[in-house]
Amino acid sequence: MTSEPRLVEVRRNVMKKNDLLAAGLRDSFRRAGVYVVSLVSSPGSGKTTLLEKTLSQLGRTHRVAALVGDLATDNDAARLARSGAPVRQIVTGTVCHLDAEMVRGALDGWPGEELDFLFIENVGNLVCPALFDLGERKKVVIASVTEGEDKPLKYPHMFRACDVLLLNKIDLLPHVSFDTERFAANARRVNARVRILPLSATRGDGLPEWLGFLRGELTNEPPRVEV
Amino acid sequence: MTSEPRLVEVRRNVMKKNDLLAAGLRDSFRRAGVYVVSLVSSPGSGKTTLLEKTLSQLGRTHRVAALVGDLATDNDAARLARSGAPVRQIVTGTVCHLDAEMVRGALDGWPGEELDFLFIENVGNLVCPALFDLGERKKVVIASVTEGEDKPLKYPHMFRACDVLLLNKIDLLPHVSFDTERFAANARRVNARVRILPLSATRGDGLPEWLGFLRGELTNEPPRVEV
Numbered sequence: 001m002t003s004e005p006r007l008v009e010v011r012r013n014v015m016k017k018n019d020l021l022a023a024g025l026r027d028s029f030r031r032a033g034v035y036v037v038s039l040v041s042s043p044g045s046g047k048t049t050l051l052e053k054t055l056s057q058l059g060r061t062h063r064v065a066a067l068v069g070d071l072a073t074d075n076d077a078a079r080l081a082r083s084g085a086p087v088r089q090i091v092t093g094t095v096c097h098l099d100a101e102m103v104r105g106a107l108d109g110w111p112g113e114e115l116d117f118l119f120i121e122n123v124g125n126l127v128c129p130a131l132f133d134l135g136e137r138k139k140v141v142i143a144s145v146t147e148g149e150d151k152p153l154k155y156p157h158m159f160r161a162c163d164v165l166l167l168n169k170i171d172l173l174p175h176v177s178f179d180t181e182r183f184a185a186n187a188r189r190v191n192a193r194v195r196i197l198p199l200s201a202t203r204g205d206g207l208p209e210w211l212g213f214l215r216g217e218l219t220n221e222p223p224r225v226e227v
Numbered sequence: 228m229t230s231e232p233r234l235v236e237v238r239r240n241v242m243k244k245n246d247l248l249a250a251g252l253r254d255s256f257r258r259a260g261v262y263v264v265s266l267v268s269s270p271g272s273g274k275t276t277l278l279e280k281t282l283s284q285l286g287r288t289h290r291v292a293a294l295v296g297d298l299a300t301d302n303d304a305a306r307l308a309r310s311g312a313p314v315r316q317i318v319t320g321t322v323c324h325l326d327a328e329m330v331r332g333a334l335d336g337w338p339g340e341e342l343d344f345l346f347i348e349n350v351g352n353l354v355c356p357a358l359f360d361l362g363e364r365k366k367v368v369i370a371s372v373t374e375g376e377d378k379p380l381k382y383p384h385m386f387r388a389c390d391v392l393l394l395n396k397i398d399l400l401p402h403v404s405f406d407t408e409r410f411a412a413n414a415r416r417v418n419a420r421v422r423i424l425p426l427s428a429t430r431g432d433g434l435p436e437w438l439g440f441l442r443g444e445l446t447n448e449p450p451r452v453e454v
Contacts (some may be wrong), residue, residue: 010237042270043353043382044374071354071381094384096323096354105409124381126296127323127352128272146396147271153300154351155270157321169373175402177429202404 002180003093007071013073015064018132021100035218036120040097040158041142043124044152046168048076050142050210052084055083062218069098069123077122086110097129098122099186104181109176116139116218130157138217150184156190164195166210173198245359248327252362259339261349262445265361267385268349268369269378273395277369277437282310284436289343289445294333296325296350304403313337324356327348335388343445348454357384369429371396373403376410383417391422393437398427401430415418 029036041047051066051140058064065086077089088106090098103120112118120136122129141162143151145179146169152159159165165187179193184196197213233271256263264424268274278293285291292313295303304316312406317325330347339345347363349356368389370378379386392414394407411423424440426433 005239007234007241009235014234027285042351043378044269044371070381073377075377075380082265094358095353096352096397123354125351125352125354126271127321128355131321142371144271146399150300150302151270153302154297156299172399172402175399203445 004218015131018100022133022135025104026137028055029112029118030139031133032115033221034112034115035120035214035221036134036136037138037140037214038080038120038136039140039142040121040122040126040129040162041117041144041148042126043126044127045109045142045144045147046201047121047142048079049126050166050168050199051206052080052083053201053204054119054211054214055080055085055087058117058206058214059083059085061215063114064117064119065110066119066121067098067103068121068173069102071095073116073122082161092123095216096123096125096127097132098134099132100134105135110216117214126155126158128150130155130161134172138163140164141164142166142168143183145180145183146175149179152183152190159187159190159194162191162194164213165191167196167198168201170205171203229336235308235362240309242358243412245327249277249332249360249362252327252331253364256339256345256362256364259340259342260448261339261345262441262448263361263363264367265347265349265363265440266367266369267349267353267389268351268354268371269353269374271370272351272371272374273428274348274351274369274406275306277395277426279307279310279347280428280434281346281438281441282307282312282314282433283346284434286310286312288442290341291346292337292342293329293346293348294325295348296329298322314411317348323350323352323354324359325361326359327361330361344441353378353382353385357382357388365390367391367393369393369395370410372400372405372407374411376406376413379410379413386414386421387419389418389421391440392418394423394425397425397432398430410412411427 058072074089078088080087090106139162296317304314307314317333366389408452
């Protein structure tokens, strides 16, 4: 994002193109019966650890897969592949977010109708990914208790754009100065409808609620459309 | 940042303009004898706490001031102003980084020659700020032990661009899985010359070394140019 007027104009066209493409993706995911969740957070919030646990545990009852965005390295894809789920890496170079075109490209040749859940892990960045629709059904932000209670107010675009807010690393609460109630109040100031789930991806607290939420969402989905 | 060709072209011109403006700023800082440090990190790494301590403690012996960039709110500026140092806030809206033009605008009317140190706290983002020169003398990245050892490899542009790497929150080392040696080795893989200082901004470990580094830098500066 930038303040430069010429760039703002060009970017507006890019966003419009992205929105159209994302709408097409969303439609094809719906028709194929794939529930798509995108995960965004600042670097080091525990996205990959959470996704690793999610793929392993949800993979016992559902068909799951993941796309993983990073500037460089395929470390995360290698970590996630240990869950046994199909994983594809998107290396973005200097690009600070995923976009719908990258998602479409990465899905090329994947039989979408054989999946229940597709998770898309974005580049670690609380700013730019807020603006790019990836065709997901739910956008999930992960924040951690080590980051401070003020983050929803300081990064309002992202917290406003999300459907679910996972508050991670609650196992560290005894060791940091963090007021969970104040964090939740700050989050609700920018996004009154957001669902907040506290958890510890490493220790396992809150994972049953998170997985229960996902399973429930699938049950509530309209039936798959035969094409 | 984006992969869109038209946007890449426009952005190249924006970067060129930024580089020219930053070179001008760097020259005027040098002539005024102001040592400028920019601070970048992911959200929640402890930039503001570190800066608060730095302004308070360095302010006893030197003339210090700060510019603070945020998408929204002036919470950080209010926190930093408690140190007694002059502080100005730059609210960037949806813009994910500071640029040289914003810095120039924020400095308007400030008597630079009355300062020894100016600190510029960037928007919390490990991606985009790597590419924007602000005319600083040193670029400092703050990472924290809660973020994992792999961050230098996953966000190589930022770790490559920095002069000093502060490893914050070492007070949490007993409670997280983090290998300091591995983190340092990863940092040196992308930036062999980087100086790494471990510290805890909240508890105070490493602050004397950080402040000693800054004071030493000022001593090593060429003498102020009279204009």
